[in-house]
Amino acid sequence: xxxxxxxxxxxxxGKEDLPSVISVVKFVNARxxxxxxxxEAIEEPQNKHLAFQRMPKHLRRRAMSHNVKRxxxxxxxxxxxxxxxxxxxxxxxxxxxxFRRRPSNLLQEYNRRAAATTWLETHIWHAKRFHMVKxxxxxxPQAPTNKGYRACYRAxxx
Numbered sequence: 793x794x795x796x797x798x799x800x801x802x803x804x805x806g807k808e809d810l811p812s813v814i815s816v817v818k819f820v821n822a823r824x825x826x827x828x829x830x831x832e833a834i835e836e837p838q839n840k841h842l843a844f845q846r847m848p849k850h851l852r853r854r855a856m857s858h859n860v861k862r863x864x865x866x867x868x869x870x871x872x873x874x875x876x877x878x879x880x881x882x883x884x885x886x887x888x889x890x891f892r893r894r895p896s897n898l899l900q901e902y903n904r905r906a907a908a909t910t911w912l913e914t915h916i917w918h919a920k921r922f923h924m925v926k927x928x929x930x931x932x933p934q935a936p937t938n939k940g941y942r943a944c945y946r947a948x949x950x
Contacts, residue, residue: 843871858883 820827844856844863856862856871863871875882891897906915909931918924921940922933936944 842874843867 844852844867846867847864853862860868860871872882892901909926910929911931912918915924915931918933919931921936921944923935923937924931925934926932
């Protein structure tokens with residue numbers, strides 16, 4: 793055997809020569825598990841931290857979990873993608889108070905809240921001052937919260 797052509801086993805004193813040609817299909821089938829493990833390792837993200845956990849501790853803010861715009865710009869998109877993957881709904885912007893206080897919206901909101909049980913005519917007055925309970929299909933005041941004790945006393949004394 794030529795020294796330049798000596799192969800691994802023959803250098804160690806063995807009698808086996810390595811083949812000069814290999815069958816790719818056989819080789820891939822033999823290494824199928826290794827290839828699958830390698831692809832899985834590549835697809836799995838290396839950094840398992842959430843976006844806001846990548847920041848130094850002294851820069852983390854509780855408000856970031858509620859408002860994405862409190863995050864640094866470089867991390868905003870990453871944070872939104874993580875929220876989508878988690879399956880949690882992304883909170884939309886709440887309509888402004890001006891919009892919510894329009895008469896048509898107030899009436900819709902009142903009807904929506906009063907749909908489950910029947911409200912008394914004085915419901916809102918009682919709800920501010922009493923603990924309310926659901927009884928017999930009505931929303932009824934049960935016990936005073938004693939928040940407006942002096943105001944009630946003054947009103948009844950007149």
